[in-house]
Amino acid sequence: MKFDLYLFDLDDTLLDFQKSQNIAFEKSFSEFGILNAMSLYFSDYKRISQNLWDQFERNEIQKEVLRVRRFEVLFEQYGIQLDAHKFSDLYLHHLSDNNFHIEYSVDVLRAIKDANKKIGIITNGIKAVQYKRLEASNLKTFFDFIVVSEESGSAKPHVGIFEYAFQLAQMPKNNAIIIGDKIEADILGGLNAGISTCWFNPYNKQNSTPHIQPHYEIKSLLEILNFK
Template sequence: MKNYDIIYFDIDDTLFDFTISEQEAFKKVFSKYNLLNNLKLYEKSYREINKVLWEDLERGKISLVELGSERFRRLFLEHELEMDAVVFNQDYLKFLGQQTYLVQGAEKVIEALSHKRLAIITNGYTDVQTSRINHSFLEGKFEHIIISESTGFQKPQAEIFDYAFNKLQITEKSNVLMVGDSLTSDIQGGINYGIDTCWFNPKYKENTTNLKPTYEINQLEHLLQIVK
């Protein structure tokens, strides 16, 4: 147990259950365009396409704006659907911004750590993330909410951590902890920046990388055993 004064949280699949949120938004947007037939097939293709594009984003190969419509452009091309990918993505993001499903234990952990300085660092769209937070239990629980689209940088880039440290006026790294579910984004970014990291791994995924998080937890509540 260590006395961390400042804790940065990732949001998707760390505090929000993004899998459920994504499924709900995906179903709603495809329903709007009367494309519910073969939804499971579209969803499978989308996940594969989206995963590749988000990895490209982390490597700086594509911008967030490009990613949004490109994932649907590729999906529609693969399944021979005549749709406007830009408009479709805009509608999808609106539906996504309405989803506020929390990971089990999120409320308990945030309440228990309310005496700490808490902030969010998330890769994503400003309007979507802000809407989800403002319509959930998480509203008002964080000193700052740092969103990649607003900063122009994304995890694991050092610049987004520079931005976050500047926002909270932090000069000492030893009492800062980064908590997140992504090894390549949250953990890689934290390690590169020289701060302690906690990998939230509820599905017991194998760590096939060379990254060594300071801590690993499988339930969010176990974070309370780490933070003094």
């Protein structure tokens, strides 16, 4: 096992966020009496939500604002008469309740733990949601520590959240790696923090930010176990 400290992103790296999001979106709308929300609104919602998360990563918007604002914008666009606060609460409830492992996540975490290496989570997601998802997915026991950006006062790609993680790990960063699916947050963050970086890219996406280059690129989590 090449590294002593493995930092994992959570969403779409260990847990299939896209699948959870689809279910939470459809269920929440149907409980408010709106059917076919996926085909009607989902692509616009994803764009709106992604824009707001990008703003969050640039320190331009608070997470508390983002979680409601994305639905306010969508509802305004389509003239939907729903309370965005209530809708957001219901959506986050369903998001917490529907969890799916990314292929091989458990096998890889178990192998790293069995090798007595440290493992941490480093996520920008919403704190209450992320802790519930880690519990419900039975992944929580693998981690020596969990860092949600709300707790560290800093979010990926900023260096503060990584320094907070190194403190919790009680080890220097010189043999650490971050594994994540998002170049602008996970890889740029790892580079900013001066550690090794691994881009989890299962669908062979193009790197749209070629000035940011990961040390490793993998299609399957299993490849982590073969790093030389």
